[in-house]
Amino acid sequence: MTDPRSRLDTTKLLAARYRAASDRPYLASALYALTVVPSPDVPTMGVDRHWRCYVSPAFVDATPVEELAGVWIHEVAHLLRDHHGRAGRLPAADQRDRYRVNVAQDCEINDDLLADGLRLPAGRVEPRLFGLPDGQLFEAYLPQLPPHVREHDCGSGAHGRPAPWELPGSAGPAALGDVEAQALRRLTAEAMRTHQRTRGTLPAGWQRWAEELLEPTVDWRQALSGAVREAAAWAGGAVDYTYRRPSRRTPALRGVVLPSLRRPLPRVAVVVDTSGSMGDAELAAALGEVTGVLREVGVRGNRVTVLACDADVHAVSRVTSTEQITLGGGGGTDMRVGIEAALAARDRPTIVIVLTDGFTPWPAETPSCRIVAALIGSEAPQPPGWVETVRVPL
């Protein structure tokens, strides 16, 4: 005999999905990409990261179609907004409390759904339950939630940790891959944009999501620190093997002397354009970012030289603190002078970081070092291809 709890009213459940898709046509592709997996163990409905939707037959029986339609949209929102991917980027301590993460994510979703006139079952989570304003992302709600909130488990498609009722791995019924999922997100964002253009309405949360997905705004601080970090790793790795006796903890290699990789810290020169066409604040911010990252990766002290490249006299001076950098009154800039001076030093740097407004000639050929340029201001011309560039808008 089948357990009556496992008898799923598929007609009702799919009628609810049809209703959700016809009310919000831009979500139709995403809604129909979900595969239904009936499970008596899931409390209501939940999703895994492979776009499988686990459904409690008892919950379907007890919930009106209109509210089930809202829950369909709730579940697909977890996946479209890549909640599991974003949860994986939280600090480890925050990731551990899946319930708290889940509640924060439900806050991010439900305020938009309710503002959009959708109906959700009683007992739903929304920001005002915690005295919080609508319209934030879950990463912002999370630290503001009281400790030990424990309400929901929308599955690994939300908080990233597999729930007990989930199918293992990506095998089994119609698991969606990451590439397909990303394509589906794009398709949905484009459908939202079209909907907004033709109908003029789109909930604010979805609007922001679609914009960010189609035209991501890259944070220059992140881009610059990424470029510096990467250059440091490259310079640290581009190095010699030294013959050393392996540690005695490597028993399989006893008696054999193998080359071991030594990763010395790179030397870095930061060349600052002082021609004065850049903003003081932006220059200070860019320099602060660079020195901060270098300190983090262990490159500091006499391994970092800062050179101020004076535009008027084409003189280069070594500075030991940011305050010593004074911006000049404009004039022609030639960062080649600064780069040459940096490379002529006795302790030749492997990385040269140039902070400039970009109105400068560049060396004619690839120098034997890695060059990262932070181009300050939106007008900066593009340097040659071998210069890695990060744009810092004014």
Ligand SMILES: [Zn+2]
């Ligand atoms: Zn949820």
